[in-house]
Amino acid sequence: MTSPTKTSRPRPAQSADTSFFWEGAQRGELLIQHCTGCGALRHPPGPGCPTCGSLEWDTLEASGRGTVHSYAVHHYPPIPGFEYPNLVGLIDLDEGVRLISNIAGIGPRDVEIGMAVEVFFEDFDGLVLPQFRPVS
Numbered sequence: 559m560t561s562p563t564k565t566s567r568p569r570p571a572q573s574a575d576t577s578f579f580w581e582g583a584q585r586g587e588l589l590i591q592h593c594t595g596c597g598a599l600r601h602p603p604g605p606g607c608p609t610c611g612s613l614e615w616d617t618l619e620a621s622g623r624g625t626v627h628s629y630a631v632h633h634y635p636p637i638p639g640f641e642y643p644n645l646v647g648l649i650d651l652d653e654g655v656r657l658i659s660n661i662a663g664i665g666p667r668d669v670e671i672g673m674a675v676e677v678f679f680e681d682f683d684g685l686v687l688p689q690f691r692p693v694s
Contacts, residue, residue, distance in 0.1 A: 567639035622677030663691035
C-alpha cells in the first residue's frame with residue numbers, strides 16, 4: 559500500500575534490465591533479479607549473471623527486511639522533490655543483496671549501522687519508490 563502522493567522527484571533511468579524492478583514497486587513488491595542458471599541473486603540488475611555468466615533470469619520477491627550497512631546524510635546541493643536532511647542508506651537485505659534507498663521515519667542522529675529496517679512503498683507523483691524505516 560502506498561502513502562499519499564508526494565512532490566515530484568526526478569525519474570530513474572529504466573531499461574529492459576530494470577523495468578521489472580520499477581513495475582514491481584508500482585505493485586508494492588520489492589523484486590530482486592535471480593539467475594536461473596546458478597541461483598545467484600543480484601542487485602543492481604543486469605543482463606548477465608556475474609557469477610556464472612548466464613543470460614537467463616527471473617525474479618524473487620524479497621521480504622523487505624534488512625539492516626543498515628551504511629548511510630549518508632545528504633544536505634547540499636538541494637534537489638527538488640526531496641526533503642532535507644535526506645537520509646540515504648545502503649541496505650543489506652535478508653536475502654543477501656544490497657540496495658540503496660532512502661531511510662524514513664527517523665532522524666539522522668538516530669540511525670545506527672546494523673539497525674533493522676523494513677521496506678514500505680511511497681508514491682511521489684506517480685513514481686512509487688521503495689523506502690526503508692526502522693522496524694517497530
